[in-house]
Amino acid sequence: MSSYGSIEKSLGNREVQSPRGKANDLLSRPWIRVALAAGLILAITLFLIPSSSSSSPRNVKVAISKDIHDEDEELFYDDQLVNHFSDDNSTWSNRYYKSVNYFEGPGHPIFMVVGGEGALDSGMLYPFVTNHLAPRFGAAVVQIEHRFYGPYQPIVGREATVDELLELLTPHQAMADMVRLTKHFKEELNCAQYNRSSKNYCPVITVGGSYPGFLSAMFRLVYPDFVDISYASSAPLKLYDQTADQYGYYDIVTKAAERLSPGCSGAVRDSLEEASKKILKASSIADAVQRMNVCVATVPSYIDSLEILKEDVMMAVGFTFADYDMDAYPPGPDLGMYKACQIFQNDKLSPLKKLGKFFHMIEEDPEEQSEFPSMTNDDDLTHDCFDLSVFLPDGDNARITTSDWSGSGGGNDGKSWDFQLCTLVVDPIGFSPESMFPTRRWTYEALTEYCQSRYGDKVTPKPYALVEEFKFSYEDLKRSSRILFTNGMQDMWHAGSYLDDVTDSILALNFENGAHHSDLSHVGPSDNDTEDIRLGFIQITNILNDWLNEVKEEAGKN
Numbered sequence: 001m002s003s004y005g006s007i008e009k010s011l012g013n014r015e016v017q018s019p020r021g022k023a024n025d026l027l028s029r030p031w032i033r034v035a036l037a038a039g040l041i042l043a044i045t046l047f048l049i050p051s052s053s054s055s056s057p058r059n060v061k062v063a064i065s066k067d068i069h070d071e072d073e074e075l076f077y078d079d080q081l082v083n084h085f086s087d088d089n090s091t092w093s094n095r096y097y098k099s100v101n102y103f104e105g106p107g108h109p110i111f112m113v114v115g116g117e118g119a120l121d122s123g124m125l126y127p128f129v130t131n132h133l134a135p136r137f138g139a140a141v142v143q144i145e146h147r148f149y150g151p152y153q154p155i156v157g158r159e160a161t162v163d164e165l166l167e168l169l170t171p172h173q174a175m176a177d178m179v180r181l182t183k184h185f186k187e188e189l190n191c192a193q194y195n196r197s198s199k200n201y202c203p204v205i206t207v208g209g210s211y212p213g214f215l216s217a218m219f220r221l222v223y224p225d226f227v228d229i230s231y232a233s234s235a236p237l238k239l240y241d242q243t244a245d246q247y248g249y250y251d252i253v254t255k256a257a258e259r260l261s262p263g264c265s266g267a268v269r270d271s272l273e274e275a276s277k278k279i280l281k282a283s284s285i286a287d288a289v290q291r292m293n294v295c296v297a298t299v300p301s302y303i304d305s306l307e308i309l310k311e312d313v314m315m316a317v318g319f320t321f322a323d324y325d326m327d328a329y330p331p332g333p334d335l336g337m338y339k340a341c342q343i344f345q346n347d348k349l350s351p352l353k354k355l356g357k358f359f360h361m362i363e364e365d366p367e368e369q370s371e372f373p374s375m376t377n378d379d380d381l382t383h384d385c386f387d388l389s390v391f392l393p394d395g396d397n398a399r400i401t402t403s404d405w406s407g408s409g410g411g412n413d414g415k416s417w418d419f420q421l422c423t424l425v426v427d428p429i430g431f432s433p434e435s436m437f438p439t440r441r442w443t444y445e446a447l448t449e450y451c452q453s454r455y456g457d458k459v460t461p462k463p464y465a466l467v468e469e470f471k472f473s474y475e476d477l478k479r480s481s482r483i484l485f486t487n488g489m490q491d492m493w494h495a496g497s498y499l500d501d502v503t504d505s506i507l508a509l510n511f512e513n514g515a516h517h518s519d520l521s522h523v524g525p526s527d528n529d530t531e532d533i534r535l536g537f538i539q540i541t542n543i544l545n546d547w548l549n550e551v552k553e554e555a556g557k558n
């Protein structure tokens with residue numbers, strides 16, 4: 001955190017019934033924008049002056065990152081059940097992290113940060129939670145790694161079978177893991193478990209972004225007696241209930257690229273159209289990949305025609321642009337998406353040469369190396385050509401075009417995510433004629449064919465199973481409360497999220513400059529944040545504060 005300081009109620013009391021609409025109306029007026037800026041500057045100045053009246057963390061706000069000491073040491077909950085829904089009591093060691101630096105004791109909140117489709121190797125994910133919300137509310141933080149992601153697995157010493165994955169790799173099991181770990185954490189903190197009227201009751205606030213944002217909301221819906229509040233950023237509920245437009249995702253990627261670098265979408269569209277023709281007219285697969293600067297020896301064996309090569313190269317370009325779009329905050333020329341646009345907007349390069357430079361840029365990108373673990377700079381293949389196989393997840397019959405057209409990622413994490421999207425977490429994502437990528441329609445039939453070729457006939461996608469069981473349709477959401485959805489309007493995942501308040505207690509905040517859960521970035525509030533995100537931090541804090549008071553008031557009435 002920089003001198004931007006702590007997040008407080010510097011704009012006064014928020015009207016609960018319409019925080020998003022009120023904020024958007026305010027920001028549309030120039031004189032209000034000036035007043036907001038002045039208010040923020042005043043608030044920052046006040047937060048940097050130590051209070052002389054109290055030493056409580058709630059009155060002396062932490063404003064500089066060097067004063068914050070987070071607990072990023074990996075811990076293990078050895079009593080996690082392998083299967084929560086059977087009589088078998090076998091356990092495994094579930095990795096997690098915790099921070100109690102600002103915990104003021106029983107009676108104060110617990111933030112449960114939800115892990116998702118990737119290993120948690122770097123400690124706490126969200127500084128906004130650990131460095132801002134935790135001291136603001138005197139809260140503890142616990143963060144769980146999702147089962148089957150990362151090096152620590154429920155099945156030890158061997159790979160899980162398909163039958164085991166069908167039973168164990170589900171959102172149901174993941175949420176049961178969260179319940180069990182949070183109960184353990186409550187015991188450590190001497191918190192009451194379920195009795196909200198107890199002075200030692202510690203309200204549970206779930207937090208997550210993307211698929212973990214979906215799980216955060218589901219945790220509140222499925223376990224309402226255990227979870228008090230959900231903060232769900234970039235949470236694609238409409239994608240997972242199959243009501244979102246399948247073309248929304250890549251249409252937004254296209255618009256975001258055009259906004260960042262005017263002329264990009266047309267340049268990408270024209271380049272990929274011409275490159276597709278060149279690939280199909282090549283004398284051989286080897287000829288085509290060499291002209292794209294791809295190592296011939298790394299072409300997966302299933303690519304046995306120029307048509308398949310063309311489709312999978314275009315898919316790789318699409319989901320890589322999607323990755324860059326997720327990270328496209330704060331806007332500027334240092335972003336991967338901007339640099340990718342510049343390659344395709346370079347008229348001096350041929351279409352296939354543009355693909356070669358694009359792949360070379362991927363190879364040197366630390367974020368992409370994290371997404372695809374087998375991407376290295378070893379000298380085996382020299383630095384002169386790109387290893388196409390890095391896009392493959394682990395496992396037999398792997399392909400570049402997986403069950404997730406937004407990209408499954410590589411390695412074991414990619415395999416686990418690929419499997420989840422072949423079973424219950426189905427996301428219909430296609431390429432429309434309006435996007436800058438070659439048109440390609442997504443179908444359930446094609447998904448089923450892919451999944452069964454990969455995992456066998458036992459695996460059949462069940463697109464409606466989750467919404468029918470968890471009850472998260474629009475009408476079902478109305479019966480819940482205290483769920484906050486946040487969305488970056490430059491993030492393609494907002495095509496599958498809620499952009500409007502569902503009720504006066506199911507709220508949505510939208511950030512015009514935000515990308516993928518930019519409010520829950522790995523950097524946290526900083527001087528580089530845009531005004532809408534800064535205001536969002538304040539709104540989010542106020543909403544959580546109101547809801548925590550509401551939990552106490554409801555307990556008092558009972």
